[in-house]
Amino acid sequence: MSRRVIWGAVAMALVATGCSGGDGEASPTPGRTTTLTPSTEPPPSTTSPKPSTPSTPTASSGPGKAAKVVVAGTVATGLEVPWGLAFLPDKSALVAERDSAKVKRIVGGQVSEVGTVPDVDPSSEGGLLGLAVDPKFATRPYVYAYYSTGDDNRIARFTWRNNQITEPRVIFEGIPMSAVHNGGRIKFGPDGFLYVGTGDGRERENAQNDNTLGGKILRITGDGQPAPGNPRAGSPVFSKGHRNVQGLAFGGNQLYAAEFGQDEWDELNAIKAGANYGWPAAEGIESLDGMTNPIAQWTVDVASPSGIAFAQGNIFMAGLRGERLWAIPVDNAGRRTGEPVAYLTNQLGRLRTVETAPDGSLWLTTSNTDGRADPRDGDDRILRLTVTQG
Numbered sequence: 001m002s003r004r005v006i007w008g009a010v011a012m013a014l015v016a017t018g019c020s021g022g023d024g025e026a027s028p029t030p031g032r033t034t035t036l037t038p039s040t041e042p043p044p045s046t047t048s049p050k051p052s053t054p055s056t057p058t059a060s061s062g063p064g065k066a067a068k069v070v071v072a073g074t075v076a077t078g079l080e081v082p083w084g085l086a087f088l089p090d091k092s093a094l095v096a097e098r099d100s101a102k103v104k105r106i107v108g109g110q111v112s113e114v115g116t117v118p119d120v121d122p123s124s125e126g127g128l129l130g131l132a133v134d135p136k137f138a139t140r141p142y143v144y145a146y147y148s149t150g151d152d153n154r155i156a157r158f159t160w161r162n163n164q165i166t167e168p169r170v171i172f173e174g175i176p177m178s179a180v181h182n183g184g185r186i187k188f189g190p191d192g193f194l195y196v197g198t199g200d201g202r203e204r205e206n207a208q209n210d211n212t213l214g215g216k217i218l219r220i221t222g223d224g225q226p227a228p229g230n231p232r233a234g235s236p237v238f239s240k241g242h243r244n245v246q247g248l249a250f251g252g253n254q255l256y257a258a259e260f261g262q263d264e265w266d267e268l269n270a271i272k273a274g275a276n277y278g279w280p281a282a283e284g285i286e287s288l289d290g291m292t293n294p295i296a297q298w299t300v301d302v303a304s305p306s307g308i309a310f311a312q313g314n315i316f317m318a319g320l321r322g323e324r325l326w327a328i329p330v331d332n333a334g335r336r337t338g339e340p341v342a343y344l345t346n347q348l349g350r351l352r353t354v355e356t357a358p359d360g361s362l363w364l365t366t367s368n369t370d371g372r373a374d375p376r377d378g379d380d381r382i383l384r385l386t387v388t389q390g
Helices: 007-017 204-208
Strands: 067-076 082-087 093-097 102-107 110-116 128-133 142-148 153-161 164-175 186-188 194-197 216-220 237-240 245-251 254-259 265-271 296-299 305-311 314-319 325-329 341-343 351-356 362-366 382-389
Touching (some): 067 325, 093 128, 102 128, 164 216, 245 314
Parallel strands (some): 110 164
Antiparallel strands (some): 067 382, 102 110, 128 142, 194 216, 216 237, 254 265, 314 351, 351 362
């Protein structure tokens, strides 16, 4: 039997449990965008559980300064809940549609279907989620997909042949699955290993349990084995204490992760091997012994982050309920170097995924067809943004 969950019922359950999930807000009518100026939203807190005082970012170049972001055009329209986004070596893009389980390819603005991932069973937040392309594609022409079944979340590897995904092979399984908190982002690191963001599956104790895969960031090989050099030999777990990781990005060798909070604070974390990020004992900055604070936190109404990407000295973070794109200045050592700035606030609705394209631009997806917003003409869409230091 399908485990698809009718959103109205899930919303009631989330209210009952006090879980924000980062969703549930209707989207306002968008405006036209060209060059984007920073919003007047207060920057997130970094030193206490209180929002910091609003500041006016400068437009000069250098670390910690506001970026200049320009909407260069629309890449594609008419997509259904685009979630995963990855680029092939020929610079074309693959996009995962969460609920249809279809993978689509974008070449020169033209969208075509290249395959369907089998056994996907979408729920409120589950379905076909993250995509990744093997960094050794010339000799390993593989595409990886993270998805939900009726029993778990898992990763399958496909062979790219004749412009289609073929020969599905499950390489990793057993990640907790539920209507919400499924994680789903996958990203190859500079070390050649696959990093996997999971959710706690609505069982918050999973995040601290070293014997479960929920509430973790995992590090595995392209064959699905625990990567060598992990904190515990033979274990895929790289870090723990996460509630619901839906954003992964590297700035140099430094991994950053965005995750949904419960009721108060969403987080951007700088990930270190073996570190504990606190959930469920901590939500946001709590400074608890043995646990690592986020480098930035936001109230859930201005963030509810999903995908993140690194470009021009900033982590760019897409917000669902927050309906904006945050730019957070960082260095390659996991330090924040300036105040975050919001762009596109209340202009395009829910924003799900942002990825750095081969030409250095950002591709940004909306998520207005996911049952939690009113779709507009052309939704869901992918926009191309250019980013320069101001």
